[in-house]
Amino acid sequence: MTPLKDIQASLDTDLALFGAGGDLSLRKLMPALYQLDAQGLLTPQTRIIAIAREPYTTDSFIEKVSEKLKMGSDAPSDEVFERFTARITYLQMDLADAANYTTLNQQLNERPTNRLVAYYALPASLFEIVSQHLKTSGCADANTRIVAEKPIGHDLESSSEVNDALAACFDESQIYRIDHYLGKDTVQNLIALRFANSLFGNIWDERSVSHVEITVAEEVGIEGRWGYFDKAGQLRDMVQNHMLQLLCLVAMDPPADLSAQAIRDEKVRVLKALGEVDISTDVVRGQYGAGTSGGQQVPGYLQEEGANKTSSTETFVAIKARVNNWRWSGVPFYLRTGKRLPEKLSQIVVHLKPAPHYIFDAAQAHLAGNRLVIRIQPDEGIQLQVLLKDQGLEKDRRLREGPLDFSFREEHGAARIPDAYERLLWEVLQGKQSLFVRRDEIEHAWRWCDRLNEAWADADEPPKKYAAGSWGPSAAVALISRDGFSWHDME
Numbered sequence: 001m002t003p004l005k006d007i008q009a010s011l012d013t014d015l016a017l018f019g020a021g022g023d024l025s026l027r028k029l030m031p032a033l034y035q036l037d038a039q040g041l042l043t044p045q046t047r048i049i050a051i052a053r054e055p056y057t058t059d060s061f062i063e064k065v066s067e068k069l070k071m072g073s074d075a076p077s078d079e080v081f082e083r084f085t086a087r088i089t090y091l092q093m094d095l096a097d098a099a100n101y102t103t104l105n106q107q108l109n110e111r112p113t114n115r116l117v118a119y120y121a122l123p124a125s126l127f128e129i130v131s132q133h134l135k136t137s138g139c140a141d142a143n144t145r146i147v148a149e150k151p152i153g154h155d156l157e158s159s160s161e162v163n164d165a166l167a168a169c170f171d172e173s174q175i176y177r178i179d180h181y182l183g184k185d186t187v188q189n190l191i192a193l194r195f196a197n198s199l200f201g202n203i204w205d206e207r208s209v210s211h212v213e214i215t216v217a218e219e220v221g222i223e224g225r226w227g228y229f230d231k232a233g234q235l236r237d238m239v240q241n242h243m244l245q246l247l248c249l250v251a252m253d254p255p256a257d258l259s260a261q262a263i264r265d266e267k268v269r270v271l272k273a274l275g276e277v278d279i280s281t282d283v284v285r286g287q288y289g290a291g292t293s294g295g296q297q298v299p300g301y302l303q304e305e306g307a308n309k310t311s312s313t314e315t316f317v318a319i320k321a322r323v324n325n326w327r328w329s330g331v332p333f334y335l336r337t338g339k340r341l342p343e344k345l346s347q348i349v350v351h352l353k354p355a356p357h358y359i360f361d362a363a364q365a366h367l368a369g370n371r372l373v374i375r376i377q378p379d380e381g382i383q384l385q386v387l388l389k390d391q392g393l394e395k396d397r398r399l400r401e402g403p404l405d406f407s408f409r410e411e412h413g414a415a416r417i418p419d420a421y422e423r424l425l426w427e428v429l430q431g432k433q434s435l436f437v438r439r440d441e442i443e444h445a446w447r448w449c450d451r452l453n454e455a456w457a458d459a460d461e462p463p464k465k466y467a468a469g470s471w472g473p474s475a476a477v478a479l480i481s482r483d484g485f486s487w488h489d490m491e
């Protein structure tokens with residue numbers, strides 16, 4: 001067995017955070033690193049080198065981090081804050097200038113035993129230049145880990161270029177492509193639920209499952225990100241990555257073990273089995289107009305700050321997808337995601353087929369059958385809807401729907417559920433890749449989404465309007481109701 005001190009020493013890290021002054025770093029990564037420190041998961045030798053173009057000093061950067069931490073729900077403790085901020089140095093860098101990497105290398109050489117983790121919280125267009133300079137300056141070696149933020153490209157071609165640029169400098173085993181949904185606690189639990197319980201193994205296929213719904217609804221609009229979002233749209237922003245990853249975790253076969261390779265191989269099989277989608281019948285594209293959100297009047301997408309008033313970018317997509325393999329033959333997977341929907345809600349609902357022979361009150365035959373509801377956020381938990389006998393003598397043979405409910409928040413009481421980035425950073429520090437996305441996964445997902453984007457471009461139809469604060473265009477309700485089903489939250 002490896003001695004504990006050696007395991008801990010292997011965690012000694014120099015985290016070079018490129019794009020440290022950006023929204024992602026200040027809002028997500030710094031708080032996640034702080035939390036890892038608070039839990040004693042950063043070794044004393046671990047350092048954070050914050051890199052961006054802005055002329056911060058280390059002190060003024062720490063001041064900025066402190067403001068953000070104080071805005072979070074878990075107030076920082078003075079003791080941890082002091083320990084955490086002592087790890088940080090700020091390095092102002094023009095990423096294209098080779099001389100800057102010499103300075104970085106000098107800093108890294110102060111503690112040569114530390115492993116470099118380079119986190120690219122940057123646009124993917126900069127990955128190539130940063131990777132090359134890290135390599136040629138000697139900052140990076142075979143032990144370095146690279147964390148790459150999404151989006152990796154805009155389509156298959158551009159993502160292959162980004163991946164080629166990374167591969168020219170680093171081995172695939174060094175590259176950690178982030179999909180933060182894989183770091184969410186309930187998403188982890190989906191793997192435990194499916195593969196640790198024999199209960200589900202025998203019902204997880206076309207013989208028992210009628211259909212699957214995956215919803216990722218956001219209450220917010222585009223949050224001042226017009227420049228990025230309008231070039232992307234909801235398909236690229238949410239479906240190509242998060243939604244397809246969730247679909248993979250629901251649909252994949254049991255992996256032989258929990259290794260990154262076994263899990264990724266099974267996910268790739270699902271992506272390869274994704275069927276062609278007919279955009280005239282199986283897809284709804286929407287764009288929000290003005291409406292109400294959180295009790296406030298909010299502008300439509302075309303009235304957002306910086307908007308091009310004629311944009312036909314979609315802010316909502318619903319898709320009836322198929323996984324064409326033996327396990328899922330004939331089972332529709334309904335995907336739905338949008339901005340400015342009535343609430344923030346991510347959930348997976350697995351609907352089971354009705355019992356083969358119905359013997360109860362005919363007037364109640366409409367009651368929904370068994371459903372497994374996996375709530376990813378908020379109110380994380382798992383609920384199994386079952387039909388039970390109603391109580392009372394006069395209600396003999398009457399049924400009622402009842403949940404077998406498991407709420408993570410109730411079970412954990414006041415204990416906080418770690419943020420996705422906290423989990424993912426901890427996995428990177430340990431060198432575990434199973435919660436990160438392999439190159440071929442990204443590329444198969446793009447292949448499928450590119451076909452949809454091409455079909456939309458050929459059809460040249462504007463997206464359907466929906467009012468902010470509604471559940472998307474009415475066509476999305478029709479998409480599922482044509483098959484005799486309805487969205488779970490609308491029942």
Ligand SMILES: NC(=O)C1=CN([C@@H]2O[C@H](COP(=O)(O)OP(=O)(O)OC[C@H]3O[C@@H](n4cnc5c(N)ncnc54)[C@H](OP(=O)(O)O)[C@@H]3O)[C@@H](O)[C@H]2O)C=CC1
Pocket residue numbers: 018019020021022023024025051052053054093094095096120121122123124126149150151
């Ligand atoms: N924000 C989020 O919630 C999410 C972001 N992402 C992705 O993460 C990446 C970063 O996003 P975000 O933080 O929002 O972006 P921001 O625009 O807020 O920040 C970008 C950061 O990159 C730095 N940067 C950009 N160009 C250069 C350059 N040429 N040389 C040096 N530094 C540069 C900026 O430095 P400076 O300001 O000093 O110029 C800034 O620190 C993007 O790819 C985004 O798509 C992914 C998921 C969620």
Ligand SMILES: O=C1O[C@H](COP(=O)(O)O)[C@@H](O)[C@H](O)[C@H]1O
Pocket residue numbers: 180218237238346
């Ligand atoms: O990657 C992205 O995800 C967020 C939604 O993430 P969540 O954890 O808040 O559900 C989305 O708002 C953003 O547009 C997208 O780029």
